[in-house]
Amino acid sequence: MSVQTSSPGPITATGTQPRNHDGQVIAITVFSTIKLPGRLFLPVLFQVTRRVPKLTATLRELSFIHFARWCVIGKLPYNGPPQKKGRFRYPHMYFESNFNGGWEEYIDAFSHILTSGMTAFWGTSYGFPKPLPTAPFKRYIQDNETEADHYYCAYPDATSTMIQRALELDEKLAALRRDAKRMQPDAFAAAYRAFLTDAQNAL
Amino acid sequence: MAASVRMDLGDIQGDILRAYGNDYDCTTYAFMKIECPPEQARAWFTGVVDHVTTAAPWPPGEKPLTTLNVSVTARGLRALGVSEEVVGSFSREFRDGMSSRSALLGDVGPSDPKSWEPGLGSGDAHILLTINAQRTSDHERALGKMKAAMDAAGGLRIVYQADTELLPGSREHFGYADGFAQPAIEGTSDDKARGGGVPLKDGEWRALAPGEFILGYPDEDTRVDPKKRLPNAPAAPLGRSGTYMVWRKLYQDVALWRRVMRDAAKLYEGGDEHTLSAKVVGRWTNGAPLVKYPDKAPASFDPQTPGGNDFRYDKDKDGMRCPLGAHIRRSNPRDALGFEGHLSFRHRMIRRGMPYGKVLPEGVTADDGEDRGLVFVSFQASISRQFEGVQVQWLNAGNIFGLGHDKDFLLGDPHGTGKMTIPGKPPFFLSPQEVFVRTRGGEYLFVPGMTALAALADGTAG
Ligand code: HEM
Numbered sequence: 001m002s003v004q005t006s007s008p009g010p011i012t013a014t015g016t017q018p019r020n021h022d023g024q025v026i027a028i029t030v031f032s033t034i035k036l037p038g039r040l041f042l043p044v045l046f047q048v049t050r051r052v053p054k055l056t057a058t059l060r061e062l063s064f065i066h067f068a069r070w071c072v073i074g075k076l077p078y079n080g081p082p083q084k085k086g087r088f089r090y091p092h093m094y095f096e097s098n099f100n101g102g103w104e105e106y107i108d109a110f111s112h113i114l115t116s117g118m119t120a121f122w123g124t125s126y127g128f129p130k131p132l133p134t135a136p137f138k139r140y141i142q143d144n145e146t147e148a149d150h151y152y153c154a155y156p157d158a159t160s161t162m163i164q165r166a167l168e169l170d171e172k173l174a175a176l177r178r179d180a181k182r183m184q185p186d187a188f189a190a191a192y193r194a195f196l197t198d199a200q201n202a203l
Numbered sequence: 204m205a206a207s208v209r210m211d212l213g214d215i216q217g218d219i220l221r222a223y224g225n226d227y228d229c230t231t232y233a234f235m236k237i238e239c240p241p242e243q244a245r246a247w248f249t250g251v252v253d254h255v256t257t258a259a260p261w262p263p264g265e266k267p268l269t270t271l272n273v274s275v276t277a278r279g280l281r282a283l284g285v286s287e288e289v290v291g292s293f294s295r296e297f298r299d300g301m302s303s304r305s306a307l308l309g310d311v312g313p314s315d316p317k318s319w320e321p322g323l324g325s326g327d328a329h330i331l332l333t334i335n336a337q338r339t340s341d342h343e344r345a346l347g348k349m350k351a352a353m354d355a356a357g358g359l360r361i362v363y364q365a366d367t368e369l370l371p372g373s374r375e376h377f378g379y380a381d382g383f384a385q386p387a388i389e390g391t392s393d394d395k396a397r398g399g400g401v402p403l404k405d406g407e408w409r410a411l412a413p414g415e416f417i418l419g420y421p422d423e424d425t426r427v428d429p430k431k432r433l434p435n436a437p438a439a440p441l442g443r444s445g446t447y448m449v450w451r452k453l454y455q456d457v458a459l460w461r462r463v464m465r466d467a468a469k470l471y472e473g474g475d476e477h478t479l480s481a482k483v484v485g486r487w488t489n490g491a492p493l494v495k496y497p498d499k500a501p502a503s504f505d506p507q508t509p510g511g512n513d514f515r516y517d518k519d520k521d522g523m524r525c526p527l528g529a530h531i532r533r534s535n536p537r538d539a540l541g542f543e544g545h546l547s548f549r550h551r552m553i554r555r556g557m558p559y560g561k562v563l564p565e566g567v568t569a570d571d572g573e574d575r576g577l578v579f580v581s582f583q584a585s586i587s588r589q590f591e592g593v594q595v596q597w598l599n600a601g602n603i604f605g606l607g608h609d610k611d612f613l614l615g616d617p618h619g620t621g622k623m624t625i626p627g628k629p630p631f632f633l634s635p636q637e638v639f640v641r642t643r644g645g646e647y648l649f650v651p652g653m654t655a656l657a658a659l660a661d662g663t664a665g
Contacts (some may be wrong), residue, residue, distance in 0.1 A: 014307065014595060015587070024602070062542075064603060100602055102595070104588060112545040125656070133428035159602045184485070196629035201521070201605060203624055203632070 015103030017147040023156020025066070026103060029146045030095040034072065036126025039091055042072050045120055059117065062109055066098040066160045070121050093125055100159040107138050169202040208413055208420065209392035210258070214444040214652045215417060216272050217256040218335070218555060219582050220391045222382075223270060225337035225369060229342055230557045232365040232450070232578065233349065234328040234646070239358020241284030241662070247356035248283060249660040251332070257653055267645045268347040269336040271516065274448050274648035276300065279329030280659075285441075289665040292438040293649065296586045297447060300324070307591065309599040312616060314642035322363030323452070323644025325464045331450065331648055338368065363644070365452060367557035367578050375482075376455045376575050377613075377639075378659050380490035383506040384535065386411050386551040398513035402538040415584055416553055419443035419652070421551055422584060434584055437649070441664055444652025446582045449552075449590045451645035453614075455576040457563040460639045465568065467633055471625075479633065482625045483612045485529030492531070497524035522626040527604050530613045533597045540603065550592040552581040576640070586647055614640045 020027050034042065049055050059068060073094045075087040099106050111134040117164050118131035127143075129136040155163070176195045180188055196203065210220065211601035217223065223616030237244040256270035277298045280290050296304060310316060316324045320558075333351060336342035337394060353359045375381040383397035385392070387399030387410040400408040409502070414422030418436040425431055436442030464483075468476035478499075481487045494514050495574035505511060516532065516539040519525055525532055532539060540546040560575025583589035601609040601619070610616065612623040615636060658664040 063605075102592065105592070105596065108549060109542075109546060113542045133424040133432070135424050135432070157608075159607075160609050161602055161605055165605065165607070166221075193629040197627075200624060200626055200630040203630065 003061070005031070014101075019148050019151060020100045022151055023155040024100050024159050025153045025156065026100070026106070027148050027151045028095070028097045028099070028103070028106070030093075030141055030144045031146060032093045032095070032122065032125035032128070032144050034091050035126060038093070039072070039117050041124055042070075042093070042121075047071075054115070059114060062113065063161045063164070064100045064159065065106070065109075066100075068095070068097040070095050092138055095121075098153075100161070104138070106176050107141055108134055111137050136186060149160075165202040169199055172202075210390050210413060210417070210420070211444060212258040212260070214654055215258040216332075216444075216650050216652070217258050217270060218272060219446055219553060219650065220258055220388060220413075222385075222555060223335055225373060226266060227270065227337060229336055230367045230368045230578075231334045231342070231346060232363075232367070233332045233334070233361050234322055234363040235330045235332065235353070236322075236327045236354065236360045236362045237279070237282035237329045237358065238360060239356075241282065243356065243358050244283055245662055247352065247359060247658055248330075250352055250356075252653075252660045254654045255653065255656060260603045268341040269334060271332040271345070272650070274331045274333070274650040276328055276331075276646055276648055277658075278326055280649075280664075281330045283664075284662055285659070285664050289438050289441065292441075294435075294447065294586060296591065297647045297649060300326070301449070301451075301647045304591070308594055308642075309336070309610075309616065310642045310645075313638055314616075316644075319644035320363065322454070323646060325357070327362040328646050331448075331646070338342075341401070365470075365559055365578055367559040370558050370562060374488070375556075375577055376457050376560070376562065377460055377484075379484055379486060380488065380506055381558075381577075382554060382556060383490065384512050384531065385553060386416070388413050388416060394509070395512070397510065402515055402544045404543045411551060415549070415551060415589075416446060416582055418445050418584055436584075438665055441649075441651060441655045442659050443654065445655055446584060446650050447586045448648040448650050449579070449581045449583070449586060449645070450474050450648060451579040452559075452643040453577045453579050454641045455641050456570070456572065456637075456639050456641070457575065458568050458570040458638055461568045463635065463637055463639075471631055471633075479625070479631075482526050482529060483623065483633070485525045485531035493525040493529065494519050523594070523628075526530050526625050528601065528606050528609050528612065528623050530598075530611055533601075533604065533611055534593055536597070536604070546603070550589055551599070552583045552589045552593065555580045555582065576643070582650065610636070612636055 016026050059065065071094050072091050074091050078085055107161060111131045115131045122128045127140060129140055131137050172195060176191060179191060231363065251273060254271045255273055256267065271505050277290055277293060277300065290298065305311065305316050322328060326495045329455050334345050334349065336345055339426055345601045373380055373382060385399060387393065387395035389410040391413065396408045398408065400410045402408055404545055412422045412426055414420040414425060414434050419433065421431065422434040425433060425586055456586055464476050467478045468474050471479045481493060489500055489504045490506035491501050491504040494516060498635050516525065525589040535551065536547050538544055550623065556577050556579045558577055561573055563571060564576065581590050596603060598611040598614055601607050609623055610620040612633060616638050617636045622632050622637045623636065625631040655664065
């Protein structure tokens with residue numbers, strides 16, 4: 001479902017199926033079947049990346065990515081027919097991510113910037129090409145991607161970068177408002193200019 | 204890789220890899236509709252193909268008086284008798300056409316295809332003939348020959364024609380030198396790698412793979428592919444040596460632009476309108492980049508001299524010199540997005556635009572009712588990745604640059620934030636953002652190589 005807002009902002013969520021985006025945000029959902037070595041390796045990888053945040057620093061630096069999550073699953077929660085009950089024959093990797101911008105740009109960033117990380121996470125999945133070159137990697141993701149049945153974003157107008165900046169601004173503005181109460185006009189003018197200079201990245 | 208790429212210049216149409224340059228001062232774009240059966244159209248097309256100018260270098264002193272180039276829309280391919288299967292091998296956006304992508308491209312409000320000029324975006328444009336000449340009798344003669352051939356063939360109609368002419372000093376109508384910042388391409392313009400190529404982390408640059416611009420050649424993906432696969436292209440023989448072309452007629456409201464900048468400058472530090480306008484573009488009117496010349500324009504600057512385009516944004520992360528939202532910084536961020544240029548290097552395009560309409564005399568701030576602006580033309584291997592990527596993600600949206608909903612101040616509309624932040628101490632908020640540029644029409648086209656043109660002409664393209 002895509003919620004119409006009064007000012008939907010520019011269309012920037014591009015290159016994906018209609019149900020995968022809401023306003024500025026795209027959802028991506030990928031299932032892949034894991035080979036035997038992956039069953040042993042992936043749980044270790046997940047532990048290590050959790051314990052050593054440095055390993056995923058670049059991923060977090062890419063501010064248009066809200067989050068990216070990989071996990072191994074053996075079954076899906078049962079939602080009634082026509083779904084079959086029971087476990088998968090093979091364990092699957094379930095990947096989900098939310099991001100701003102275009103689908104292609106997102107996968108390009110994975111390919112070129114997070115090259116070794118992609119190999120680590122997907123290397124033990126059947127059919128995984130390599131993160132580079134990008135064309136076969138994109139085809140692989142596309143082939144294994146599932147379109148969302150329902151995708152909802154509470155702030156379809158906003159991107160994660162905007163929200164981060166807004167929070168920074170909020171703090172700075174609150175400080176100015178608090179201090180302004182005790183200021184003479186001249187002092188306020190100076191403080192206001194200093195505030196603008198300091199907060200311009202968020203304005 | 205540079206040494207291994209040899210471009211088959213005789214198979215590639217001219218004015219793509221290398222500009223014809225300022226040798227020709229006027230260009231006519233004639234969009235034709237085919238209203239006859241494919242066989243009849245192909246007979247005419249054969250005659251056209253015989254006169255197409257290729258990229259092969261001209262022997263010294265043998266520059267042709269006029270040049271001719273040809274491109275086709277998806278409907279044009281069908282009208283020439285190309286099968287649905289082969290048309291289906293072209294990219295999605297090309298098949299759908301520019302007007303079907305209007306919401307995405309920001310062609311809304313006064314730029315909505317509903318109010319485009321007749322003949323553009325309506326499905327009537329099949330073939331585009333581009334004729335270059337000096338403004339002399341040669342131009343008239345070339346146009347006359349084209350029309351005579353059409354009349355003789357019958358079943359063809361010009362549905363739209365744009366006549367464009369260079370302005371003195373290669374300026375566009377807002378007064379800025381335009382068209383010289385181009386991607387550096389391996390095997391063609393390696394000497395322009397500094398400033399035109401991909402910024403590497405050691406301060407060096409490298410030229411882009413030719414397949415980013417000409418199909419049938421290795422692209423940036425091929426470079427990292429052990430199997431050296433070539434990029435997706437239309438079915439042979441149409442794909443080889445061809446490229447996709449974006450054609451847009453962009454009206455520029457020069458009087459409005461001047462009034463807004465004049466009024467806004469009254470509030471700007473020093474009241475300097477020239478500096479404020481340069482901040483919007485990212486260059487001074489003579490082309491000198493603000494990152495290098497932040498305070499005032501150098502008395503003389505030739506953007507074509509070696510190194511004229513050689514700069515980065517690494518020493519200007521906060522945009523104090525060149526604003527983060529300046530047109531040239533948004534349209535080609537170079538190293539500004541970090542990650543060794545990996546977020547930007549696949550979004551480059553060759554630009555071959557031409558201004559149209561008479562200059563609004565200096566100092567005039569009232570509209571004179573003249574139609575003037577820029578015929579924007581770009582060549583790229585992928586319209587969606589390159590042209591649309593820039594237009595949608597970088598010019599119409601500001602998120603990737605940390606600019607929220609700020610749109611490119613030069614090209615955008617007021618439906619973002621309606622302002623531009625000019626970084627400073629304190630910053631200046633430039634507003635109101637008005638619609639300075641309106642889309643009057645446009646098409647997505649394909650520029651076939653010479654072998655492909657011959658196949659189209661004799662009906663063997665599949
Ligand atoms: C009427 C509309 C436009 C005007 C007046 C305009 C003006 C300019 C000017 C003055 C420059 C600097 C000169 C140069 O680098 O060659 C420039 C550069 C550029 N423009 Fe535009 N432009 C327009 C539309 C567009 C559009 C629609 C796009 C792309 C979607 C675009 C993409 C670029 C690019 C890629 C550069 C080169 C930046 C660089 O490599 O540093 N422009 N433009």
